[in-house]
Amino acid sequence: MPIRLSRRLLLAACGALGLAAGLSAAAVPLRAEAPIRIGTFLAVTGPASFLGDPELKTLQMYVEKINADGGVLGRPLQLVHYDTGGDPNKAVTFVKRLIDQDQVDVIIGGTSSGESLAVMPLMERAEMPFISFAGSKKIVEPVQKWTFKTPHTDTMACEKIFEDMKARGFTRIAMISGTDGFGASMQAECKGVAGTHGIEILADETYGPKDTDMTAQLTKIRNTAGVQAVLNPGFGQGPAIVTKNYRQLQITAPLYQSHGVASKQFIELAGAAAEGVRLPAAALLVADKLPEDDPQKAVVVGYMEAYEGKHGAGSVSTFGGHAYDGLMLITDAMTRAGTTDRAAVRDALEQTQGYMGTAGEVNFSADDHLGLTLAAFRMLEIKDGDWVLAE
Structure with a gap:
């Protein structure tokens, strides 16, 4: 039966950094157990670097935070990353390595649509839970059993x-x-x-x-x-x-x-x-301009303050937010499944309801591996060198 995450539970789990996936915020010493290996492939260099760079920085920052707070299932997370430079062929090579050599538990990433679409057949054959950070509708339509994504289409x-x-x-x-x-x-x-x-x-x-x-x-x-x-x-x-x-x-x-x-x-x-x-x-670009009663405000302000606190004022982007949502969704699924078993994690991920992330409220189902509605989008305008809500 799908589990709905209450906003109170999410915010309680956030702590100062806005973690919104039901993770324990208590600092629990990690037992000497094998790490949970999170594979990722991102365009940190090349023409899509302004997307991939904040994605990697976000994952590194929150993996460190999650580990400091006790890890997931009492185990530390280990991020295994490869830089594709935005090349779909490199993405395929690196994903094969993540699956066959690095033996990761799950894969999140794929900065561009081209990279994500190129590796999806590998994910499906390997029966590997995969959350893409790319925009194309083709990533989730038609639905592929093991593939999900975080940004709007x-x-x-x-x-x-x-x-x-x-x-x-x-x-x-x-x-x-x-x-x-x-x-x-x-x-x-x-x-x-x-x-x-x-x-x-x-x-x-x-x-x-x-x-x-x-x-x-x-x-x-x-x-x-x-x-x-x-x-x-x-x-x-x-x-x-x-x-x-x-x-x-x-x-x-x-x-x-x-x-x-x-x-x-x-x-x-x-x-x-x-x-x-x-x-x-996404609302992330205007986090501080949202009304106080906006249900997304606590999450996006928390992420913005954490990211900019580490990387400088004005450095936040929706692309780092896609990575944040991907990491929170997958670790929450592991927590609810009580295991890193791929099939169990995939099933728990598909049952996600009421997750409030930087992109909006996510409600996955067997027929919807995006889980966002059009209401999650905000129309923005650039005024005086900054983002504002369009009138």
Whole structure:
């Protein structure tokens, strides 16, 4: 029977760092038992490093915290990490190593959609519990028995953006998308749901992950009659270049980005050109601006204060939050299962109900390995070099 974690229990477990997965906050000396091995593969270097770097820092920080508080099932956690540089082929190699040589108990990670999709067949064959930190809908639809994920899907991002566009009276738009795994997936998903939201796509341009100037594509968009707003699915440096080129061309239609750039680094890369850009993101980016009665506030403020306390003011991002949720969800499943047996952990994970994380409230089921609703997304706008809740 699914176990619902009460908010009181979650907050009691948080302590100063906001741990929200039902872990004991009491400092219990670890017995001399074999560690629980948590495997992870992340893009800590390369074009997706602004996603993977905070993910690794988050896992390291909270593994240390959990161990200081007594570990899980009385055993310490051991993080086994490989840096993929964002390369799906390296991801496959490292996941094989994690499973066959390192003999990890579970795997969490996969910074990008391309990496996660590439390794999923390995996870399913090995019957290995896996929580991805990537955005593509294809990771959880159709549901794969052993695969779960923490961020909102690209389809949800499209729908949240289209809702905001419609509310502002924009129904005729253009798209300029990255050809990376995330950008291509979100482009396809947005085109698939545009009609149901009354959105007409008048222009559809793309750019490669190594492109350094998107002026040509944006000029075509500028010259397309009737465009009322522009959407840029993508992650990495590409969206920042698009934003700068957009302003240089003096395009006046509002610009929307995706949750793939939901970090302070995007604002820093795009500079003043980012002013007025809107995007859907988790509440974490506006943690201190949430109303006091918001049910997510305690969790996101706790994580933000812990992360920025260690890594500096303004360093928090939703990507580190994806890793936080992944680690908390998997260790909570182990705690409820009372074992690290893979099948038992997978079953407990699938029964998770009422977990309040940085992405929102998670309710997994046999038919839903994401567990988030569209309400978990917040529409944000960049004003004066910072994130604010869009009005």
